[in-house]
Amino acid sequence: GAVVSQHPSRVICKSGTSVKIECRSLDFQATTMFWYRQFPKQSLMLMATSNEGSKATYEQGVEKDKFLINHASLTLSTLTVTSAHPEDSSFYICSVLNSYNEQFFGPGTRLTVL
């Protein structure tokens, strides 16, 4: 399977600041990456699909102006949580999609907004 990294693994920030999370596909060129959010003891919820070279597509209820996604290369997608608030505190996980429609996930980024 693909090897996916995320940086940072953990971030704590003050309310109102913006946080950028990177997702890298280390051994595979990923045209498509996904961003998920997982609140404590809950399941993963798809936030958006990150497409290399084009705009991300967002799931219903996800604010595109708050969660900015950039997929500038085949190995990197970034998620920026703008003007973060405590309710944005969550575990953010990215994944890459291979040609067999299999997803391989990054280790996740735990965001805590104070």
Add this chain to the structure above:
Amino acid sequence: AQKVTQAQTEISVVEKEDVTLDCVYETRDTTYYLFWYKQPPSGELVFLIRRNSFDEQNEISGRYSWNFQKSTSSFNFTITASQVVDSAVYFCALPLSSNTGKLIFGQGTTLQVKP
């Protein structure tokens, strides 16, 4: 509509016991994939299996086995001779729509294996 139900929220077993995690799904697609992932305490999701709906043969991989029953829309996962390292949250997943790769996950089953 696409839906995945994992009715078991938490399961606790003693090491070496067998345990089955249930997954029931609903899909509008005639052909589809089903997935199982493991999420250990570290948080990273580990891919376990992808199953195509036209292949109903049971699959075995070491201590893991999967029973796919299309007639009952179930894709159950069994761990035999469970070990403490199997303690994790297990998710069953189904594509939101075919050919997009987007997944919808069940609520997850937390498995605790006690020594």
